[in-house]
Amino acid sequence: MQLDHIETFLDIMESRNFNRTADRLGVTQSTVSTRIKNLEQAIGSELFLRGRAGAEPTAAGRRFEAYARAMLSTWSQARHDVRAFNRFEGTLRVAAQVGMTRSILPGWVETLFQVLPKSSIHVESDYSPQMISDLSLGNLDIAVVYAPRYLPEIAYDPLMVEEYVMVSTAASILSEVNPDTYIRPGYTVALEKAHAEALPQLAIGRLSMGSETLAEAMLRRMGGTCYMRSDDARRYTAERPSFVVEGAPALQQPVHTAILARRKHEPIIRRGIRALHLAVMSMES
Template sequence: MQIELLDTFIDLIETRNFNRTAERLGVTQSTVSSRIRSLETLLEKQLFIRNKSGTEPTVAGIRFEEHARAVKLRWLDARREIQSVGKFDRLIRIGIQHELYERVLEAWLEWVRATMPKLAIYVEIDYSNQMILDLTTGSLDLAVLYSPQHLPDMHYEQIAEESFLMVSTRRVALSEITPSDYIRANYSAYFNRAHKQMLPELENSPVSTGNGGAVAYLLRSRGGTAFVTETVATKLRQEGVVQTVADAPKISHPIYSAVHVRHHHSHTHIRLLKALKLMAA
């Protein structure tokens, strides 16, 4: 199967428009149509229905999407690994939670380069649920995350704790903060439970986000009050953007390493996980 067929199928799933997919891929509409027909011939199933309201995937198309994305990912992984032959002995793919990479990535990569120079590293910044899925499919080899899911064949270990601090662009005490001025961070189910228990009066904020980068951006651009990681809080204070709300509670959050059991006893993975534990501490 040509990888272009999968690229075209995945793009059309996203756009639901043959013209838009042709523009995004830099090909003609007839080429998009030809590729979809070729894929349908290979699968012996119709994948899309075109009507006056647009293009919609069939049941077969919906079911095929997950497989198409998995095959494309496998292809990209294979190409990266083959290209590294002769330069490196092995490629390890690691996922890191969005809010954690600034804390662990730089020092950990320096350690890897110094102690395991023949090891190539691919880093994916993502959320816990997706990283766990990628570990089960083999798209990732190990991960550092907030929210473990206790699935068969997954091994987790708590390696550190994250501290979330309330910061504000204004000199305020906790009692002066109102929901209208508050950016409600949504980092994980664990964080949400702690926040709801400690600060029920700030649960109904008009602005909320689950991305730490977005929280920092909003604080810089429009001001307000929010919980951020201790690493981000330090950076924002150094920039002169925020101050810590001194009388606000701190929310402590466990950090976990995750690895599929097929790699649990791998010497390379054990060394990498020990180093991650040191960097995250």
């Protein structure tokens, strides 16, 4: 099985057309057909149904897509690691939850540069399910997640608890909050549950958002009320006419580190975790 077969398969999954994929890859249509035929023979299953309308993936094709993407990702990471081998003593790939780019992530990266001066560092921000999947596939070394998904190969440890507070452009106390301009925090399952228990009167609103970054952007654009991380709330209220709403309960979001359990004693992993804890301590001081 060759990588160009995998790349061709994934392109057809997007284009749904052999001729279009041939144009996009700069090869002939017969080359595309041959690559897919060889791939189907190697797998032992038909991957596409060809017709006048184009190419539709079979059930086997749809199932194979995730494996194909994982193979390309693993190959890309392998090339990066091997190329870096001659220049660096090691490579560390880390990721944190989307939304932490202004909180944990910058300080963590800065501290990693100090504790791993001869290692290359790759940094991402993503959502918990994808980070956990990347850990399982070996595409990440350390992740900071909100929602652990318990798998035998993944080890989790509590890191900290983030506090969210209610911020409003119009209401200084909870009784003044207008439900019609309130943005319900759907950022995580834990926050949604805590919000429903603490503020049942605001649990069913017109607008909810799954991103705190987007909620803040809408607050800037339209005004209203939403929940923000405490540090973001301090920054926002210092920049714009707004209030931390008095009487509104703070919501708590547990944060966890995640690594492959079998790698927890590796020196580079231990140093990466140590750098993370130092960054959190610095942020909280």
